[in-house]
Amino acid sequence: MSTNLITDTATVFSRELRPVLRNPFSVIFTMVQPLFFLALFAPLLPDGAGDESTLQWFIPGIVVMSCLFGTSATGSNLLYEIQTGSHERMLVSPLSRPALIMGRALKEIVPMFAQAAIIVVVTIPFGFRLHLAGAIIGLLILSVFCLGLGALSYTLALASKNQEWMFWAVQQTLIFPLLLLAGMLLPLDGGPGWLRALSRFNPLTYVVDAERALFSGEIATAAVAGGVVAAVAVAVVGLLIGTRAMRRA
Amino acid sequence: MNATMIRTRKLTRHFVVKKEKVEAVRDLDLHIESGEMVALLGPNGAGKSTTLRMLTTLLSPTSGTAEVAGYDVTTNQRGVRGRIGYIGQGNGAAHSQRGRDELVSQGRAYGMSVAAARARAAELISSLDLEGVADRIVSSLSGGQRRRLDIAMGLIHAPDLLFLDEPSTGLDPQNRANLQEHIHRLHAEHGTTIVLTTHYLEEADHLAERVIVIDHGRVIADDTPARLKADHAGDRIMLTFDHEDDARRGVAHSLGIAAPAHVEQDGARVLIEADGGAQLTPKLLLSLDGAGITVNSVEVARPTLDDVFLKLTGRSLREDAAIATPQSAITTSQENAA
Numbered sequence: 328m329s330t331n332l333i334t335d336t337a338t339v340f341s342r343e344l345r346p347v348l349r350n351p352f353s354v355i356f357t358m359v360q361p362l363f364f365l366a367l368f369a370p371l372l373p374d375g376a377g378d379e380s381t382l383q384w385f386i387p388g389i390v391v392m393s394c395l396f397g398t399s400a401t402g403s404n405l406l407y408e409i410q411t412g413s414h415e416r417m418l419v420s421p422l423s424r425p426a427l428i429m430g431r432a433l434k435e436i437v438p439m440f441a442q443a444a445i446i447v448v449v450t451i452p453f454g455f456r457l458h459l460a461g462a463i464i465g466l467l468i469l470s471v472f473c474l475g476l477g478a479l480s481y482t483l484a485l486a487s488k489n490q491e492w493m494f495w496a497v498q499q500t501l502i503f504p505l506l507l508l509a510g511m512l513l514p515l516d517g518g519p520g521w522l523r524a525l526s527r528f529n530p531l532t533y534v535v536d537a538e539r540a541l542f543s544g545e546i547a548t549a550a551v552a553g554g555v556v557a558a559v560a561v562a563v564v565g566l567l568i569g570t571r572a573m574r575r576a
Numbered sequence: 577m578n579a580t581m582i583r584t585r586k587l588t589r590h591f592v593v594k595k596e597k598v599e600a601v602r603d604l605d606l607h608i609e610s611g612e613m614v615a616l617l618g619p620n621g622a623g624k625s626t627t628l629r630m631l632t633t634l635l636s637p638t639s640g641t642a643e644v645a646g647y648d649v650t651t652n653q654r655g656v657r658g659r660i661g662y663i664g665q666g667n668g669a670a671h672s673q674r675g676r677d678e679l680v681s682q683g684r685a686y687g688m689s690v691a692a693a694r695a696r697a698a699e700l701i702s703s704l705d706l707e708g709v710a711d712r713i714v715s716s717l718s719g720g721q722r723r724r725l726d727i728a729m730g731l732i733h734a735p736d737l738l739f740l741d742e743p744s745t746g747l748d749p750q751n752r753a754n755l756q757e758h759i760h761r762l763h764a765e766h767g768t769t770i771v772l773t774t775h776y777l778e779e780a781d782h783l784a785e786r787v788i789v790i791d792h793g794r795v796i797a798d799d800t801p802a803r804l805k806a807d808h809a810g811d812r813i814m815l816t817f818d819h820e821d822d823a824r825r826g827v828a829h830s831l832g833i834a835a836p837a838h839v840e841q842d843g844a845r846v847l848i849e850a851d852g853g854a855q856l857t858p859k860l861l862l863s864l865d866g867a868g869i870t871v872n873s874v875e876v877a878r879p880t881l882d883d884v885f886l887k888l889t890g891r892s893l894r895e896d897a898a899i900a901t902p903q904s905a906i907t908t909s910q911e912n913a914a
């Protein structure tokens with residue numbers, strides 16, 4: 328009968344995951360945009376379509392993008408539950424407040440893995456070469472990042488519970504600068520100095536760089552270490568402020 | 577049965593809306609014992625939900641204290657949460673989930689094993705008549721079905737103390753009666769302490785052993801429904817005469833017989849408010865007949881909680897609701913006369 332942080336987190340996590348398992352195709356909806364980028368944008372990159380090194384460079388970015396789109400929007404589910412009343416019901420229960428945010432954010436990892444697998448499987452016929460060990464480590468780092476980003480998205484939802492538009496305004500305003508400044512779609516190497524300086528303040532930059540290294544099989548590199556630090560930092564910050572917001576909700 | 581379940585001292589909650597202070601609940605001193613069945617009654621915005629939200633740890637008090645099920649609502653929230661059930665004004669089950677899944681996860685949240693939660697979910701699904709819809713996505717349920725699911729969610733862990741915020745709003749009369757029956761059984765068979773809010777006066781009257789009338793964030797009356805009615809409102813006898821003249825003579829005559837607390841004339845109609853209306857009426861009719869004053873029709877109404885509310889505040893709780901009942905017809909004419 329006794330509950331603790333771990334059982335509570337498991338309760339929240341499995342509740343969140345259930346609709347995804349019941350309707351696995353929902354995982355694909357948030358992927359539509361990244362897949363379009365993949366199909367329509369990759370051919371425009373300097374090296375031209377079908378080039379192996381272009382894909383090798385581009386795919387890890389698309390994997391991160393797909394995680395970014397899905398996870399940053401996940402707070403809208405909470406927003407909806409705040410409006411309909413089921414979040415209130417969970418707040419009245421003895422579930423621990425950190426578990427309420429952690430269980431939800433952890434769930435984001437599952438669609439992230441599924442989406443990464445789909446992207447890889449779709450691109451292998453076009454010449455993408457998978458380095459499995461590196462990719463798995465890469466996805467583990469991305470999982471940590473996802474956890475933090477999910478927590479931040481839920482925090483944003485809690486903060487905008489009385490004005491739904493605010494959630495989408497902030498999410499949409501932040502997502503593209505973050506994405507472009509991380510060099511996800513275009514390399515920043517040739518960009519102006521201020522742009523590159525700015526990108527150094529974007530934790531996503533380090534995560535993307537680490538994913539690129541790992542997806543091409545380079546494991547023990549400074550880029551990977553940078554990615555680990557950035558992902559952990561985002562997770563710690565996200566969970567801290569998320570828990571604080573949940574306590575006040 | 578005499579243990580204290582809820583005790584508040586000067587419980588107060590303010591909101592600041594656009595720099596203006598709203599005193600939603602003011603200096604509430606409440607004492608509810610284990611096993612009581614209490615209804616909070618009051619118009620929109622009276623502070624009922626705010627009170628429940630403070631007692632269930634959803635909202636922190638601006639000042640004052642509240643102890644619920646033995647724990648302080650600000651210093652031991654987890655203690656309170658483990659002991660209570662709460663059915664809010666919204667839907668407990670998320671619209672994107674299936675009802676049965678939500679029931680099981682709710683059971684897990686209260687520390688039940690998966691097997692126990694499943695068994696309990698099945699039991700509640702059948703007793704609340706949700707068999708056909710429990711495995712559907714919640715957004716596809718009708719409002720009434722969703723409400724019944726909410727009730728099941730709140731009951732999953734069989735709490736000792738249950739709060740219900742307008743449980744029957746949105747239900748049709750038959751489902752409302754079923755729900756009331758369910759709540760009644762919960763109270764009678766398991767001794768569950770129940771605190772509910774409602775706009776349905778009949779519901780408070782029928783269900784509650786104690787009615788706390790709240791207005792503008794304050795308790796203005798607190799007693800059994802019967803005592804409230806006896807203390808604050810008499811029976812209402814409505815006599816209709818053929819002519820206004822008869823009515824005028826009827827008033828004078830009635831005053832002689834009953835010395836009733838209150839007699840009012842409105843055209844050819846006379847309203848008499850007095851205790852023991854059922855006994856008084858035959859006497860009154862005989863005597864009027866003896867005096868040669870013809871009574872066209874008579875209607876006797878027991879006082880309702882609305883009459884109590886009207887007496888206490890000068891306003892009716894009914895607003896546009898339930899216009900078709902005879903009580904409200906009298907209320908209306910009395911308002912016109914007043």
Ligand SMILES: Nc1ncnc2c1ncn2[C@@H]1O[C@H](COP(=O)(O)OP(=O)(O)OP(=O)(O)O)[C@@H](O)[C@H]1O
Pocket residue numbers: 591592593598599600618619620621622623624625626627
């Ligand atoms: N979160 C809030 N922010 C600002 N004001 C609030 C908030 N919650 C309630 N109030 C105000 O406090 C007062 C009491 O509201 P409350 O919801 O407790 O009323 P109620 O008795 O439950 O009414 P109803 O019968 O309509 O449910 C109202 O004036 C309401 O506008």
Ligand SMILES: [Mg+2]
Pocket residue numbers: 624625626665741
């Ligand atoms: Mg209310």
